[in-house]
Amino acid sequence: MAHVTKTPAFDRRVWLLALAFFAIGTDFNVVSGILPSLARSLDVSVPAAGQVVSTYALFYAVCAPVLAGLTAHIPRKPLIVISLTAFALANAASALSPNYAFLIGTRIVAAFAASVFSPAAYGLAATLARADRRGAALSAALSGITISLVVGVPIGAYIGNRFGWPATFWFVTALTLIGAAGLAMRLPHVDTPATAQAPGLAARFAPLANREVLLGMAPSLVWYVAMFALFTYLGAAMTERGMTKEELSVIYGAFGVGCLFGNHIGGKLSDWFGSQRIVAIALVLQIANLVWLGLAGSSLIANACSVAIYGMNMWFLFPAQQSRLLSIAPQHGPLVLALNNSTMYLGGAIGSAASALLIRHGIATAQLPWVSCALFFAGLVLFALCSWALRRDALRGRQPAGGGKSPNQSVRN
Template identity: 75%
Template sequence: MAQTLKTSALDRRVWLVAIAFFAIGTDFNVVSGILPALARSLDVSVPAAGQVVTSYAFFYAICAPLLAGLTTSMRRKPLIAGSLTAFALANAASALAPTFAFLIGTRIVAAFAASMFAPAAYGFAASLATPERKGAALSAALSGITASLVVGVPIGSYIGNRFGWQGSFWFVTALALVGAIGLGFRLEHHEEQTAAPAMGAPAASFLARFAPLAKRPVLLGMVPSLVWYVAMFSLYTYLGATFTERGMTKEGLSAMFAAFGIGSLIGNHVGGSLGDRFGSQRVIATALVIQIANLAWLGTTGASLVANALAVAIFGMNVWFMFPAQQSRLLALAPKHGPLVLALNNSTMYLGGAIGSAVSALLIRHGVATANLPWVSCVLYIAALVVFALCSRALRCDARVSTRTESM
């Protein structure tokens, strides 16, 4: 019995990877909670401060697939420990930023380091488990992202609003250093040494990561997710500013992000199983409809703490409700390109973050009140539902044509 338990237990290094992902998830998402304080401190407008999110998300979206291809031949220990250390130092530099322009530069460096760490960490976590436990190892490692929404972001937001926005970045720096030091000591050169790639190999690997996009089913599957990520981040980026304008206290802001995190945890836990039972298509369509109704309600909740917390929890639940369902849908559309398609879907999320935050910044500059951003997100989610329906219809038509062709 003891032998069985020992065999089934996950390698402790998986949990060090989870700590690192906890730091990365907190870093990206905590900015929303400190945006008003950051804008005041650096003497910029709230929409201008939103560029902190836009720049990070854009460079992560671009760098992640590029670096995943270019770093495949590197040894894991220097790659993982080095990129995580660079991420920690970039956050320390963010905390010390004397100007807004300097802060933007440090966020780009942090995005670069995080996008280098993530794919290597996925592979490392999977390599620490037996074939039948690889899924559990990856799930445990990525639990750091979900935990960051439930715990890291509310704590980081409270620290930033209580002691100055710099405190949030010092918090992330400390978390990242714990992960970097732990992994640096515990990583072993257990991977096989590989020969240096031939000239041009990295470029081919990079281009190969985008090959699935040339396939019509994958493209039709990803376009709707880009639109709903734009809709999601158009509100989430300015969630702190939205409730600050509604008169919410610092403690209230932390409660809002805790509610979002709890909703995300529920959505991520339930979304995959419901997708398996009822089909990804139906789950995504239902989640989009619920999200539209919920955001319309959030647009009318005013300063009510309970109503806002419930609406934000539903908002987070639906965001993560769709994530595993969309992954399953993409895997079904391109079963031969699973890892590549999922990596591109991750980049799509960050690209949606860059576009969504930029759209809201533009609207705020033209007079839209941040308190009314739930309505903006609602309209964009309606667009996402329409695009999803049109793309799903096109996929069904393609499937019928393919069936007829094969039967002839």
């Protein structure tokens, strides 16, 4: 293999993957901040505009595991560069959309391209590091998504509200093209995947036949629905509460800071106190916080603080749930984590669609924190029931399907 210059932890080219993830994270999450202006420009209702998010999320959730299996034997470099280029072109088409139907079509293409890129980028990041530093390389690559929430989404929302919503998609297009060009020039040419070890399509869904995995993942689907039931329409809700375009940027900036803080300490807290406890605490805090947000009225400070806590709890939950699933099914580790990622996008599709339905039936967008609160409470109840079932199975000495360790470790966590 060609000689590459490495840092003490991993190859510097991992940061080019982080830039690409930054663009993809901005693209998915920024639509919430430009939803009101997008709806006005395309002459559609806010619930209809919200389907821009749910369509993208649904296609990503379905396509990611399927396409990861179908493209497992394709060399990483051309796959990554081509998928990123397609993603950039889809965003350019979104910016040029003459009507709502065309925009929906471009979001489907963008989701398709992103679902090809992401699993390929995960695998490439791992190959650009020593065996003992692969976790650090993956964390560095995925930091682009976290940073997109702190920087990309507030900037993208400001650009869209200041210069028109197409400008936001041009912003994403530019970021993506920079990442694609850098990866095209800098990635090694000898990067064919280890085909003998690449799991096939059926193998990627095999963990779903495991009772413990299903019990572990079911609550997360509910709380991802709860998250996006509010987040998709957060900009519309804050606008209905009287926030100006500038104040919307403050709100999304607060959300990003909360996500950054939650991501920074969420994994550490899971290691110190156990993922089971952190998930439970985060759910309880989120429910209490959403009650506060529901009562915050038009106060910028109160809304910004509550939205920051909302973002913090979102990113408390994600690493804690990842750790929890690894302890439940260590023999299916990477596949379970990939399925959990698809579960998040599926929850996004269901949550945004559910809120759209409620808005059409008379629920004000400003009242969506109460909807999210009720869904998080349902997620907490389901989490308690599934945890009880896992603990009962452990006491009865059940073994996970397909062999491996019993879920005792997950009970302790």
